[in-house]
Amino acid sequence: MTTKQKTASKKSPVSEIGIDVKDLKVHYDTPDGVVKAVDGVSFSLRQGERMALVGESGSGKSTLAMALMRLTRAPGRIAGGQVLVGDQDLLDLDEEEMRLQRLNEVALVPQGAMNSLNPVMKIKNQILDGLYDHQVSRDEKMSKEEQIQVVERLLLAVDLAPGVAEMYPHELSGGMKQRVAIAIATSMEPRIIVADEPTSALDVVVQRNVMQTLGRLQEGLHASIILIGHDMGLVAQFSDHVGVMYAGRLVEVGPVKTVFKSPKHPYTRLLIKSLPTLSNKTDFIGIPGLPATLLNLPEGCAFCLRIGKTNPNLIPWVKVEKDHFIQDCKNCASYGN
Amino acid sequence: MTFRDIVAAVYTNYVFRRFLFFLLIIWIASTAIFLIPRLSGQDPVKEKLLLEAQRGGHMQAGLEEMAATYSRKFGLDKPLIVQYGNYMADLLRFDFGPSIAYFPKSVNSLIGDSVIWTFGLLAVCTFIAFFVGTVAGALLGWPKSPNFLQYIFMPILTLAAIPYYLLALVLIYIFAFNLDWFPLFGGYSVATLPRWELSFTIDVIHHAILPAASIVLASLGFWALGMRGMMVTNQGEDFMIAAEAKGLRSIRLFFNYAVRNAVLPQTTALALSLGTVFTGSVLVEVIFRYPGLGNTLYQAIKLNDFFVIRGMIFIVIVTLGLATFIIDVTYPLLDPRVSYKRGG
Numbered sequence: 001m002t003t004k005q006k007t008a009s010k011k012s013p014v015s016e017i018g019i020d021v022k023d024l025k026v027h028y029d030t031p032d033g034v035v036k037a038v039d040g041v042s043f044s045l046r047q048g049e050r051m052a053l054v055g056e057s058g059s060g061k062s063t064l065a066m067a068l069m070r071l072t073r074a075p076g077r078i079a080g081g082q083v084l085v086g087d088q089d090l091l092d093l094d095e096e097e098m099r100l101q102r103l104n105e106v107a108l109v110p111q112g113a114m115n116s117l118n119p120v121m122k123i124k125n126q127i128l129d130g131l132y133d134h135q136v137s138r139d140e141k142m143s144k145e146e147q148i149q150v151v152e153r154l155l156l157a158v159d160l161a162p163g164v165a166e167m168y169p170h171e172l173s174g175g176m177k178q179r180v181a182i183a184i185a186t187s188m189e190p191r192i193i194v195a196d197e198p199t200s201a202l203d204v205v206v207q208r209n210v211m212q213t214l215g216r217l218q219e220g221l222h223a224s225i226i227l228i229g230h231d232m233g234l235v236a237q238f239s240d241h242v243g244v245m246y247a248g249r250l251v252e253v254g255p256v257k258t259v260f261k262s263p264k265h266p267y268t269r270l271l272i273k274s275l276p277t278l279s280n281k282t283d284f285i286g287i288p289g290l291p292a293t294l295l296n297l298p299e300g301c302a303f304c305l306r307i308g309k310t311n312p313n314l315i316p317w318v319k320v321e322k323d324h325f326i327q328d329c330k331n332c333a334s335y336g337n
Numbered sequence: 338m339t340f341r342d343i344v345a346a347v348y349t350n351y352v353f354r355r356f357l358f359f360l361l362i363i364w365i366a367s368t369a370i371f372l373i374p375r376l377s378g379q380d381p382v383k384e385k386l387l388l389e390a391q392r393g394g395h396m397q398a399g400l401e402e403m404a405a406t407y408s409r410k411f412g413l414d415k416p417l418i419v420q421y422g423n424y425m426a427d428l429l430r431f432d433f434g435p436s437i438a439y440f441p442k443s444v445n446s447l448i449g450d451s452v453i454w455t456f457g458l459l460a461v462c463t464f465i466a467f468f469v470g471t472v473a474g475a476l477l478g479w480p481k482s483p484n485f486l487q488y489i490f491m492p493i494l495t496l497a498a499i500p501y502y503l504l505a506l507v508l509i510y511i512f513a514f515n516l517d518w519f520p521l522f523g524g525y526s527v528a529t530l531p532r533w534e535l536s537f538t539i540d541v542i543h544h545a546i547l548p549a550a551s552i553v554l555a556s557l558g559f560w561a562l563g564m565r566g567m568m569v570t571n572q573g574e575d576f577m578i579a580a581e582a583k584g585l586r587s588i589r590l591f592f593n594y595a596v597r598n599a600v601l602p603q604t605t606a607l608a609l610s611l612g613t614v615f616t617g618s619v620l621v622e623v624i625f626r627y628p629g630l631g632n633t634l635y636q637a638i639k640l641n642d643f644f645v646i647r648g649m650i651f652i653v654i655v656t657l658g659l660a661t662f663i664i665d666v667t668y669p670l671l672d673p674r675v676s677y678k679r680g681g
Contacts, residue, residue: 069582074480102584110582115575118594120601120672129593130583168673184583 017084018047018224019068019192024081026060026067026248033296037063037076039248042317045224045241047191050215052227052235052256054271055245056291061228062111064245065196068226069108070098085192103130107190109181109214111197111228116181117169124151124165127184134188154183158213175206179213186217193218193225199234211238232275236260241323244268247292247302254324264326266335267303273336301329351676352666359662366654370647371424375417382407433648438640444648447633452615452652454524455622455629458545459614462552467607469553470560475596477561478568481587490561497558502620505551509624512547519547522626548625552618556610563606567599574598601672608664612657615649 026038038060045051053061066072068083070090083090085105090098102108110116117126128147135141142150152162158179169177178198185193195214199207215238218225229235235242236256243253244267252265263269270287289306298305300312311331318328383404390400408414412423427434433444473490476482496504513521525531525540571577572595580594615630622631630649637645669675 066578071578071581099584099586102582104584108579108582110575110579116579118576118580118598119674120597121593129585129589133586133589134584170674181579 016047018045018049019226020044020082020084021068022082022084024064024067024083025079026063026072026076027079028076030075030295035294036248036297037294038067039294039297040081041245041248041250042081043243043250043253045226047224048219048222049241050218050225050227050239051241051243052229052239053243053245054230054232054235056230056287058291058294059245060248060294061230061245062196063248065108065194065226065228068192068194069102069106071108100134103185103190104134104188105190106192106194107185107188109178109185109193109195109198111200117177119169121168122165123155123167123169123172123180124148126180127151127154127165127187130184130187150187154187155180157186157217158183159209174202175210178202178206178210182210182214182217186221186223189221189223191223193223194228195225196228197230198227199231200229207234232272244271247297248294249302249327251303252324252326254320254326258321258324264320264324265303266307266332268326269336301327301332303335304329304332307332307335351669355662355665358665359658362658362661363654366658367425367428367651368421370650370654371421374643380404380408380413382411382413428651433651434644436637436642436645438637438642438645444644447645448630448648448652451628451630451633454627455615455631458548458627458629459552459618460611462549463556463607463610463614465549466553466556467560467603467610470557471564471600471603473557474561474564474566475568475591475599478565478572478599479591479595480572481591493554494558494561496554497556497562499555501551501555501618502624504555505548505621505624508547508551520544524628544627548618548621548627551621560603560606564599564603567602568595571595571599604668604671605664608660609657612660613653615652615656 021044022042024038024041025036028035028037041060041064043051053064055061063072063076067078068090070078070083070093072078078091081091085101088101088105090101090106093101117123124147128142128151131142131150148165151165155162155164160176160179160183164172164176164180169180172180181198185195193214198214199210202210211234214225225239227235227239239256241253242256242259243250244259244265245251246267252259252263252268254264259268260272263272267287270285273285274287287306289308292302292305298312299314300310301315304311309331311329315327315329317325319325383400386400386404386407405414412420415423431445433448436442436444436447439447473493476486477490509521513519520526520543524544525537526544529537529540531537577590577594580590585594619631619635621627622629623635626632630652633645634649636642637649
């Protein structure tokens with residue numbers, strides 16, 4: 001698919017589905033049993049929209065992000081489900097087909113700005129090699145001038161000076177490195193951008209600038225973005241939709257405003273209550289108990305286990321209102337209300 | 338440009354600073370060689386004369402005068418600082434004096450005769466082992482390598498646990514003694530004289546195969562294990578995951594990302610092992626009676642040939658310093674994080 005065709009296909013109506021994840025499961029086979037790190041997650045996102053996935057450490061956010069790119073590594077494996085991008089199920093593709101989808105259709109803005117670039121390669125080469133490896137034939141090979149132009153255009157788009165092209169990663173600041181990572185991720189105008197805690201290692205001012213850049217590029221490309229993070233403030237500012245993960249399951253998905261204003265799942269409620277605000281200077285309220293261990297987690301409501309209740313029944317995925325879904329467990333629904 | 342600018346420019350030059358450092362190492366080390374024997378407080382001339390006298394069975398009356406005469410002859414009666422000056426002047430001319438055991442042969446000619454053998458055998462073996470071991474380690478540490486490689490390389494890795502001299506004895510027993518495929522010892526056949534001819538070259542290679550095999554087989558595992566460890570460590574690095582997410586071809590991931598980073602510590606280790614190339618395999622040379630430096634050093638230690646030992650130590654220091662200097666100068670080409678610029 002050439003760049004021209006792709007741009008044309010992106011001028012589709014806003015309501016077109018960008019990514020549709022159905023019942024995705026990622027399991028880790030350990031000697032002690034199966035760890036269900038992602039356990040039947042379903043959500044869909046329209047083209048051009050932003051969705052954030054939040055949850056405590058170990059809730060399966062990053063595992064989910066890696067699975068969307070099909071980068072799950074042993075002992076982990078994708079145990080089932082579908083990841084539909086356009087009308088293509090990424091999990092159906094063979095290795096080489098999947099490789100060509102990466103960067104071209106689904107791109108990753110990696111976690112940890114410090115270390116995500118090859119320390120011994122110049123920035124321009126790290127931008128260009130992704131493009132080279134997606135060229136269909138040798139005839140498409142870029143000339144020297146074209147290469148310089150492409151790198152310069154991509155760097156300028158993320159507010160970096162063209163001179164950065166000739167530098168090595170250790171000569172850049174954390175924020176600059178993250179900008180380079182964004183330049184790489186958007187270099188082939190992907191349909192989906194998966195951003196795995198893109199600003200976790202940066203200070204707040206740089207965080208804000210980097211997120212603005214990412215948002216601007218995403219809007220320009222009309223791409224969908226899936227932002228993984230645990231910074232609720234950042235999430236609330238940046239995204240249109242928010243998904244809350246607990247114990248490898250999505251417990252609530254909905255528009256950011258609705259979820260923050262009237263969270264329906266008790267876990268979401270506690271997560272939002274635990275946020276410090278400027279007006280409310282009372283003591284911090286944490287979430288009681290510890291996150292569920294994912295090893296041999298029983299069927300049923302995982303959050304009930306945390307607050308000393310049980311509900312072994314299959315929890316229905318219920319639509320509360322437009323775009324707003326929760327895991328509706330009768331036993332714990334009113335907890336913390 | 339004033340003179341001061343030139344001095345400043347030269348001083349800030351990375352290569353020049355590394356070279357100064359190289360000279361400094363050699364100076365400190367050779368001073369240590371000079372001082373350490375003198376710290377013992379013993380008079381080497383008197384010791385030697387007493388030893389000879391004991392062997393002869395009777396004490397001569399003029400022993401003290403004799404010792405003084407010899408001390409004067411060797412310049413040992415002069416103040417320490419003058420002795421040091423003479424010693425340094427000799428070193429600068431690469432003059433290590435005569436051999437005691439093979440008098441009047443000079444230390445230089447003894448070392449010169451054997452250096453080519455050791456260099457030919459060990460430098461070549463080190464490079465072969467480095468190259469093969471690094472390639473094997475890279476393939477072993479790469480998750481997408483075919484499985485059968487594990488079965489080929491794993492037995493070789495176990496050889497790393499066997500000391501090379503033991504391996505040498507086993508090889509001699511099997512291939513030289515039992516099968517008679519290779520000669521038992523020596524650098525060339527006893528009846529021939531070294532000359533530049535094809536038949537002699539073949540003879541030399543024929544003699545070198547067993548010692549080379551024992552050195553290469555025993556050190557292959559070291560390089561392979563080191564490389565495999567670095568490859569595995571690199572797999573967990575963020576930049577490897579990010580690179581895979583870029584949809585790069587496997588071949589590019591392997592060479593430009595995984596191997597390119599994993600090979601950096603290997604090259605440092607290569608420089609260090611090249612630095613000890615002249616004395617690294619003394620035992621192999623002794624076992625095979627190979628006419629190299631290791632064997633010469635072994636004989637010198639056995640015969641208390643102090644000047645030869647000192648010359649050898651000096652050569653080891655110079656090669657080690659030189660190897661470090663070369664790696665210092667070439668490393669910034671391999672790793673941009675090490676910069677030629679001052680303070681980098």
